Amino acid sequence: MSLFKLALEKRGLISPKKQTIKSSHAQNCPFCDEDVGFTDSICPKCKRLIDRSTILDEVGKDEKIKNLTNTITDLTNRFDSIKQEILRDLAEQIIEMKRSK
């Protein structure tokens, strides 16, 4: 199963493939789709880690990083606009002070 499919499943856009419990190959490698034994955590074909919870964790991390990046961008924008406001206020106050002299 591809990471893209996993991401869609996570959002409930597609329903997860129902796992038929077979003792010989209970899962497929998400990278090369090779049949893998239920207790195997490394694909015998492509030698990649196939533990589903690990993969889901990785997908979750990507999502969290994306959200954090958005939050930081948002905060930076807000900070910039606040800074602009403060500078404008200061400039006005300086002008006022010079006028009142």
Ligand SMILES: [Zn+2]
């Ligand atoms: Zn594989």
